[in-house]
Amino acid sequence: MKLSLRGIVFSALMAAILVLFGYISIPIGFSPVPITLQTLAVMLAGGLLGPLYGFLSIALVVILTALGFPLLHGAGGLAVLLGPTGGYVIMWPFAALLIGLLLARIKLKGIGGYVLAFVVFELFGSLLIYVSGVPWLAYAYKMSLPEAMIQGFYPYIIGDLIKALFAAIIIAPVRMVFPPQRLTGNLNSTIVKAES
Numbered sequence: 669m670k671l672s673l674r675g676i677v678f679s680a681l682m683a684a685i686l687v688l689f690g691y692i693s694i695p696i697g698f699s700p701v702p703i704t705l706q707t708l709a710v711m712l713a714g715g716l717l718g719p720l721y722g723f724l725s726i727a728l729v730v731i732l733t734a735l736g737f738p739l740l741h742g743a744g745g746l747a748v749l750l751g752p753t754g755g756y757v758i759m760w761p762f763a764a765l766l767i768g769l770l771l772a773r774i775k776l777k778g779i780g781g782y783v784l785a786f787v788v789f790e791l792f793g794s795l796l797i798y799v800s801g802v803p804w805l806a807y808a809y810k811m812s813l814p815e816a817m818i819q820g821f822y823p824y825i826i827g828d829l830i831k832a833l834f835a836a837i838i839i840a841p842v843r844m845v846f847p848p849q850r851l852t853g854n855l856n857s858t859i860v861k862a863e864s
Contacts (some may be wrong), residue, residue, distance in 0.1 A: 669789045671739070672852060675717070675720070675721045675724075676721075676724075676839065676850055677854030678716075678717055678721060678726070678852050679717060679721045679724045679725035679728065680725070681725075682712065682713045682716070682717060682721075682722075682726075683726070683728045684726045685709050685712070685713075686706060686709035686710070686713070686725070686726060686729050687729060687739045687740075688692055688762075689705035689706050689708060689709045690704055690705075690706050690739070690740050690741050690844035691702060691741070691742070692704060692705045696806075696823060698752075698819065699806070699819040699820060699823060700752040700753070700809065701752065701753055701756070701801075701805065701818070701819065701820050701824070702741075703823075703824065703827055704741075704805075705758075705761075705764075706829070707794060707797060707831055708768075708793075708831040708834065708835060709726075709827055709829065710726055710763050710764050710793055710797075711761045711763075711764075711767060711789045711793035711831065711832065711835035711839075712835060712839070713725045713726050713764040713767075713836065714763065714764035714765065714766070714767025714768040714792075714793070715767055715768070715771055715789070715835060715839035715843065715845075716770065716786070716839065716842065716843075716848065717736050717764075717770065717836075717848055718768040718770065718848030718849070718852060719764075719765045719766075719767075719768030719769045719772070719853055720765075720768070720852075720853045721768075721848070722764035722767065722768040722825060723761045723762070723765040723766060723768070724782070725762040726760045726763075726764045726765070727761040730749070730757060730758065730760065730761060731761075732744075733748055733749065734746055734748075734749055738756065743813045750806075750808070751808060751819075752805050752808045752816075753790065753801070753805075754804055755800040755801040755802070755803060755804025755805060755808075756797050756798075756800070756801035756804075756809070756844075758800060759797045759799065759800045759801065760797065762796070763792050763793050763796050763797055764790040764793075766796065767788055767792050767793055770788045770792065770850065771788055771839070771843070772848070773783065774788070774845060776840040776841075776843050777844065781840050782836050782837070782840050783812055784837075785835070785836040785839055785840050786832050786833055788834055788838075789812070789831075789832035789835045790828065790829065790832040793831070793832060794828035794831070795828075796833075797830075798821050800821070801820060801821075802820045802821050803816070804816055805820040806820075806838055806863075811840070835838040
């Protein structure tokens with residue numbers, strides 16, 4: 669698949685939103701995993717940009733962070749990805765990819781569309797991330813899996829439900845007006861069509 673200039677620009681903008689959302693961080697004393705809006709950015713990336721550009725936008729942040737750019741909470745380097753939250757971060761691009769793939773197959777009209785969008789966001793923008801995040805937290809902190817669930821999963825469920833609901837409320841109407849191919853399609857082909 670050919671990348672378009674418009675798609676790359678929107679991917680960079682979404683990457684910047686992910687970085688910005690990382691600064692909205694609430695530490696909770698008993699866990700090394702803070703409450704942030706970063707998973708909301710992952711949901712929005714997949715929902716707005718579709719699978720390819722959603723994946724690219726989030727993967728860009730992960731790769732640049734690994735290379736040392738201070739993009740996650742003002743920190744960068746492999747130590748960030750190997751730290752307690754690394755398991756969550758590594759899954760972000762794949763979550764955006766799956767959200768984009770599944771939402772493309774759903775008609776986001778009416779209450780049913782909102783409900784289906786919410787389910788996709790919750791399953792793949794939240795619960796999927798815990799599949800790698802919680803075991804990695806257990807490994808990084810040398811704790812049992814039940815202890816990792818207490819510190820890295822249970823405290824965040826309600827917040828994730830709210831983020832998934834918020835993402836569905838935003839994405840469903842936006843995608844009806846601006847489907848991902850309109851946002852990220854080939855700019856030149858759009859100009860040619862407009863002129864003809």
